Amino acid sequence: MKERSSHGVRPEDEIFSSPGFALHYTLSPHKFHRGAVLTIMMMKRLLTLLFIGSVMAFGVIAVAQAESPTVNQAVTRPAMELQSRDVRASWFLHPPTIDGDLSDWPIATKISLTGQNAAAPADSELLREEDLSGWLSVLWTSDRVYLAISVRDEYVVRESRNWMNDDMASIVFDVDQSGDYSVGDVLLTLSPDSLLTVNGGWPAGYEWASTIIDGGWQGEISIPRQEFGGVDFLGDVQVGFNWGLQDNDGIGVESWLSWAGPEYLRPTPDQGTLMFTDGPIRKWVAFHPGVDGYNGLVETTLSSWQPDTNYGNDAQFTIYSRNQFHTLMKFDIPDLGPDVRVLKGRVHIYAESRNHEWTSYVRIYRLLRPWDEGAATWFQADASTRWAVAGANSVGVDREGQAIGGGTLDRLGWFTFNLSSSAVQDMYANPDTNYGIIFRAEEGSSVRYVFTSSEGNGENAPWFEVYAEFPPNSD
Numbered sequence: 172m173k174e175r176s177s178h179g180v181r182p183e184d185e186i187f188s189s190p191g192f193a194l195h196y197t198l199s200p201h202k203f204h205r206g207a208v209l210t211i212m213m214m215k216r217l218l219t220l221l222f223i224g225s226v227m228a229f230g231v232i233a234v235a236q237a238e239s240p241t242v243n244q245a246v247t248r249p250a251m252e253l254q255s256r257d258v259r260a261s262w263f264l265h266p267p268t269i270d271g272d273l274s275d276w277p278i279a280t281k282i283s284l285t286g287q288n289a290a291a292p293a294d295s296e297l298l299r300e301e302d303l304s305g306w307l308s309v310l311w312t313s314d315r316v317y318l319a320i321s322v323r324d325e326y327v328v329r330e331s332r333n334w335m336n337d338d339m340a341s342i343v344f345d346v347d348q349s350g351d352y353s354v355g356d357v358l359l360t361l362s363p364d365s366l367l368t369v370n371g372g373w374p375a376g377y378e379w380a381s382t383i384i385d386g387g388w389q390g391e392i393s394i395p396r397q398e399f400g401g402v403d404f405l406g407d408v409q410v411g412f413n414w415g416l417q418d419n420d421g422i423g424v425e426s427w428l429s430w431a432g433p434e435y436l437r438p439t440p441d442q443g444t445l446m447f448t449d450g451p452i453r454k455w456v457a458f459h460p461g462v463d464g465y466n467g468l469v470e471t472t473l474s475s476w477q478p479d480t481n482y483g484n485d486a487q488f489t490i491y492s493r494n495q496f497h498t499l500m501k502f503d504i505p506d507l508g509p510d511v512r513v514l515k516g517r518v519h520i521y522a523e524s525r526n527h528e529w530t531s532y533v534r535i536y537r538l539l540r541p542w543d544e545g546a547a548t549w550f551q552a553d554a555s556t557r558w559a560v561a562g563a564n565s566v567g568v569d570r571e572g573q574a575i576g577g578g579t580l581d582r583l584g585w586f587t588f589n590l591s592s593s594a595v596q597d598m599y600a601n602p603d604t605n606y607g608i609i610f611r612a613e614e615g616s617s618v619r620y621v622f623t624s625s626e627g628n629g630e631n632a633p634w635f636e637v638y639a640e641f642p643p644n645s646d
Contacts, residue, residue: 256290256431256443258282258412260309262404262450264510264642266317269391271365271382276319281306282430284416289428290441301325301386303418303426305340311396311404311447313512313640318342318392320361320381327388328419329364336419337362340390344445345411345438346399352437357398360436363388369398404447411438412445449643453514456507457636460625467503468625468635469544469607472496473562478549486627487523490580491619492531492612497562498622499542501607502635504599512640516595518576518608521623521631522583529616535576537594538606540569563609570609580612580620595637 258280267275283306286298298304305322320340328338344357352358360368367379376397381390402408415435418426432441458465472482472489474496482488489496504513518535542563543553552558552569559565566572575591590608598605612620623631 257446258309258443259446259448260311260316261448262643263310263312263317264451266310266312266315266393267319267391269317269378269380269393271380271390273319273321273389273391276308277310279308279310279319281308282414284414284428284430286428288430290431291429291433291435292427295428298426298428303416303428305387305416307340307342307414309445311450313451313514314396316394316396316399316447318359318394319389320391321387321389322363322416323387324418325386326420327363327383328421329362329383334362334366336423337364337366337417338388338419339363339366339417341415341417341435342392343411343413343436343438343442344399345413345442346402348409348411348444350411350438350440350442355400356438357394358437359392359394361390361392363390365390367392405450405453407446407448407450409444409446411442413439413442451643452641452645453638454641455636455638457634458502458505459634460632461629465505467505468501468633470498470500470624470633471544471547472498473547473549475549475562478561481546481548483544483547484626486624487621488624489619489621490531490533490610490612492615492617494562494564494611494613496612496619498610499538499544499547499563499607500610500633501538501542501544501605503602503605504595504635504637507637507639508641508645510642511645513596513599513637514640515589515592516598516635516637517587517589518633518635519585519587520633521585522580522620523623523631524621525580525583525618527616527618529618530579530581531612531615531618531620532579533577533588533610533612534574535588535590535608535610536570536572536574538563538570538609539567541606575608580615580618599637 261279263277267277283304285300285304286295289295301323303324305320308319310317322338322340324338339360339362342359346355346357347353356370358370361379361381363381363383365379365381367374367377369377376395378393379391381388396404399410413429413431413435415427415429417424417435427435429435431443432439458467460466460468469483470488472485474480474482474489476495488498490498500518502518504516507513540552546554550557550561552563559568563569575594576588578586578588580586622633625632
């Protein structure tokens with residue numbers, strides 16, 4: 172029997188032995204020397220690697236300890252793009268065409284939204300701009316609010332089974348600035364496939380379009396001003412505001428950005444504000460016969476009692492109920508200058524007498540044919556042309572059938588009649604077809620009202636005024 176070592180291992184089998192550690196290989200006697208040499212070399216390499224690894228690990232730990240912040244030390248994050256959450260929308264005279272093409276948009280403030288300046292989510296700074304970012308512009312006219320949206324998105328998803336999961340932009344107008352949803356707020360979403368929702372429903376009265384472009388999509392929206400509660404924006408009106416973007420790269424909503432506040436689909440207390448500024452100047456412009464060279468107002472009475480009599484030079488005109496006396500009146504509206512819009516108008520007449528203290532109701536219609544103040548009678552429009560029906564009463568030929576104004580005659584003194592805005596605007600825009608109006612007292616008691624004409628007392632002569640819109644900074 173072969174001799175055993177003190178550890179109970181044959182000498183030829185014991186390669187490395189130390190207290191608590193022994194490594195054994197069973198080798199035949201003739202291979203012992205070669206195997207021992209190879210094994211010792213391997214062990215040296217292993218020990219060397221272990222030593223180097225220990226040194227490197229110690230160095231990493233030391234560096235980490237040197238660079239790690241203490242408990243109260245702030246960790247430095249990438250610098251975020253600073254942007255005010257209070258923005259302005261300027262007034263423009265000529266709005267862009269809503270077709271999804273932003274090339275005709277005027278220079279306006281771009282409200283940018285990127286991962287760097289988004290208010291939410293918390294990790295938005297990690298989102299690349301080519302993955303999701305964009306800008307929004309807002310402008311307004313007297314009648315509508317316009318939005319332009321440009322979105323960067325490498326992979327545009329549209330027309331999915333659930334539109335709420337599509338790529339889309341959201342715009343929030345918190346009209347009452349409550350910081351929460353209220354009736355009257357305007358919440359919009361627009362998708363790349365031109366799907367627009369307003370408070371989750373159909374956008375009646377809106378205009379919109381969107382277009383897929385290289386590297387993303389863009390869109391336009393036109394909102395009726397009445398959606399903002401009918402508020403006139405002339406006084407620098409402010410509303411709560413936010414907008415956001417949503418991205419779906421094929422498996423659902425993967426990322427989103429909110430410009431102000433933690434949500435992008437509804438108002439929040441942390442939202443921004445939008446102020447409608449730089450509005451036009453609106454004022455009433457009056458035209459009195461004989462004042463400042465204005466001589467564009469004429470009138471005459473048509474009387475069924477005296478059907479062949481012309482009253483063009485009389486100092487009074489008469490309105491008598493039950494289709495007996497009517498009054499024709501025409502007022503030219505002078506050119507008010509370039510880029511001026513006439514919005515509405517009204518006429519003022521002065522009642523100087525009546526035959527009874529009764530009430531009559533007057534309707535006002537547009538005339539559809541020329542007439543001559545010095546020749547018009549119950550039968551004639553001018554010296555050579557008869558009315559289609561006596562008293563200028565042929566609807567569609569002599570006059571319109573839809574009244575553009577009216578009111579009650581119940582006293583003496585001044586009466587003001589507001590006229591249809593569209594009618595007055597057309598009179599201003601198309602002076603060649605402005606044939607004036609006819610006052611007809613067709614209801615009420617049999618009472619005759621006599622008014623001062625432009626040939627009568629100058630202070631009580633009829634006069635006309637228009638409410639006009641002038642560009643900002645105009646004289």
